[in-house]
Each structure stands twice: as structure tokens, then as C-alpha cells.
Amino acid sequence: MSTNLEVGIIGLPNVGKSTLFNAITKAGAEAANYPFCTIEPNVGVVDVPDARLEKLTEMYKPKRTMPAAMRFVDIAGLVQGAAKGEGLGNKFLAHIRQVDAVAQVVRCFTDDNITHVAGSIDPIRDIEIINTELCLADLETVEKRIDRVQKMIKGGDKKALTELEILKLVRQTLSDAQPARRVVNDDDTAEVLRELFLLTLKPTLFVANVSEQEAAGAGSNPYVAKVREYAAREGAEVIVVSAKVESEIAELPDDEAREFLTDLGLEESGLDKLIRASFTLLGLMTFFTAGEPEVRAWTIVRGTKAPQAAGKIHSDIERGFIRAEIVSYDDLMTNGTYAAAKEKGLVRLEGKEYIMQDGDVTYFRFNV
Numbered sequence: 001m002s003t004n005l006e007v008g009i010i011g012l013p014n015v016g017k018s019t020l021f022n023a024i025t026k027a028g029a030e031a032a033n034y035p036f037c038t039i040e041p042n043v044g045v046v047d048v049p050d051a052r053l054e055k056l057t058e059m060y061k062p063k064r065t066m067p068a069a070m071r072f073v074d075i076a077g078l079v080q081g082a083a084k085g086e087g088l089g090n091k092f093l094a095h096i097r098q099v100d101a102v103a104q105v106v107r108c109f110t111d112d113n114i115t116h117v118a119g120s121i122d123p124i125r126d127i128e129i130i131n132t133e134l135c136l137a138d139l140e141t142v143e144k145r146i147d148r149v150q151k152m153i154k155g156g157d158k159k160a161l162t163e164l165e166i167l168k169l170v171r172q173t174l175s176d177a178q179p180a181r182r183v184v185n186d187d188d189t190a191e192v193l194r195e196l197f198l199l200t201l202k203p204t205l206f207v208a209n210v211s212e213q214e215a216a217g218a219g220s221n222p223y224v225a226k227v228r229e230y231a232a233r234e235g236a237e238v239i240v241v242s243a244k245v246e247s248e249i250a251e252l253p254d255d256e257a258r259e260f261l262t263d264l265g266l267e268e269s270g271l272d273k274l275i276r277a278s279f280t281l282l283g284l285m286t287f288f289t290a291g292e293p294e295v296r297a298w299t300i301v302r303g304t305k306a307p308q309a310a311g312k313i314h315s316d317i318e319r320g321f322i323r324a325e326i327v328s329y330d331d332l333m334t335n336g337t338y339a340a341a342k343e344k345g346l347v348r349l350e351g352k353e354y355i356m357q358d359g360d361v362t363y364f365r366f367n368v
Helices: 017-027 051-060 089-098 123-154 159-175 187-194 222-234 243-250 254-264 270-281 306-313 315-319 329-335 338-343
Strands: 006-010 043-047 064-066 069-074 101-107 204-209 238-241 284-290 294-301 321-328 348-350 360-366
Touching (some): 017 243, 051 064, 069 270, 101 123, 101 270, 123 222, 159 187, 204 222, 204 270, 222 238, 294 306, 306 321, 315 321, 315 360, 329 338, 329 360
Parallel strands (some): 284 360
Antiparallel strands (some): 284 294
């Protein structure tokens, strides 16, 4: 799995999706900072906020500091009938297929100047319109696979019988407008569905877009309460943001943006909350390399072993991997210097089977 992972921002027209995406794009660092520099106009790259990186920078005083990055993709607004190609349906569905997770923006504010595509504010109806379209697109994929598997069974392939049972269960789930992820409860099912790249298997979170007045607290907003109830049944997270506030913050210099957030009673921007939630949703974590030339955060999928983490830096380091010299971020901070942590035996030498932990400060030994 690539760790230049992408989160697709989806939603019906006029829910604040583009406003939020534009704020992400403005807040985004220069594309030239990143190894994946060729960025399409509909992709925004942003730094992953991490206070640990600031502390490591204070400690090492490097020539440069490189944060981890997240990619967000603005996906064309959906209309009912997308699965049949209505509106930009085919384009919308093709783009979702390419991203690793989905953030669905749901309108939870009233504004007479912004017409809702369905004529009224109803976040659950909006979520279900999109859900239905994704289920219909997946249903078509599953039906095609069932046809192929039935031919394999006729040809004497006994293993295909198990796959057929799983596919029939998934077909029924999708027919009931339920996402395919509802039935993934064992390795066999996961294996069968992995090859189908179903849209409703994508990890999903909901972004409740509220008015500027409710940016600091939407506790009494009935629409947000409904989205939270729905998400709880899905096992999904809800992030409350005001896209309007985010677009205003994106225009300000850092110090003024912090002041603006404080005035609104916010500890962090909605964008930072969205990045953190997306990071968790994708099962990502961070390790660090630190020295005088550079302090850098690297993104890896949880469960990655040391040589593969080394490969994030350079394929030669993975190929010639000998050992990883590791101290945990907390141990390093508690002891004040790398030398002090080493003196206490807190710097470890780890081999090829070591599974990286979030916050590992790492030096890779290698020989090519």
C-alpha cells in the first residue's frame, strides 16, 4: 500500500465542499516541498500538524524541518442518479475509486442565500443519497463478478463456491442500501472483496459543516446530532467544522490565524481536526529522523517493519538494511538529549522484524 495516501472530499452540491477544499488548498504548503510534486489542480497537499516535530526542531536546531503530508482530492459534486451516469456521476465514482478514504461533507447550516440542491436541509437524506449511489455502483461490480464465478463453478472450480456465497451476501447487503463494509467480519470475506475495489469498503468519516456562529460549539445543532447518531451506527467519526471560518483562516498569516481561532474560542482549526481524523482513519502513524541537516516526519502504515520504513527514505537503505537505532520520542524528551537517553540504555538496536512504533526517533544503519 502506498503511503502517499489520499482522502477524497465528497458531498452533494452546495454543502460547502468546495469552500472547505479551497481552504485546504490555500493552507497547503508549496508543492515543491514534496516528493510527489506534480499535483493536479484538484489535489491539495497539507502538513500534518504534529507538536513533536516542533520540539525535535528546538532540540536539534536543523537546517530544515519537514512535516508529514496528507493529500486531499476534491471530487465533483454528486447528484441523484450518479450510478447511472447522471451529472458528473461517472467521473465522481471513478475518482472515489482512486482514493484511500472518504470525507463526506454534510450541510448542517441554514442560509437563505445558498440554495440546497434538494430544497431543504436534511443531512441524513443527503448522506443516504450518496450512500445509495455508491451501493448501486458496487452492486453492478458484484453482479459482474457473480456472473464470472458462476461460470468458474460450471467449469469445476470448487473454490469458487465459497466466493459465490460471500458475493451473494454482499449483493443482498448492497441491495438493502447498506455499505459492503458491514459484512467484512472475517479474512475470507476481506480477501474476496479486496480485489473488487468496492466504493462502500472505503473508510469514511463525516464532516458536519456548520455556520460561522457555531464553529466553536454545535452542541445544540439538531442536524449535527442526527449526523452523530448516524455515524455511531456506522462506526464512523464526525468532525464539526465551519467551512466559512476555514476559508477565512486560510487567508491569514499564522499569528493572526491563531488569534482569530482564540477569539472564536477554538483550540485548533477544523482543517487540523480533519487532517488528524483522516490520519487515524487511514491507519497511519509517524516516525522521525533527526539531525543537524534535517528533522523530518515520515508517514507509514501501522504494522510496518523497520526495513520497509527505511525504504520510505530511500530504496537503497531498505535494500542494505542492517539495524535501526531507535529511541522513543517520549524517552528522548524526558532525558533532554540523545546522548543522555543512550547513557540510560534507552536507545535500542532493532532488527528486520521490528515493528515500528508511533514516535520512534530513528537512525538506520545500512550497507549497500
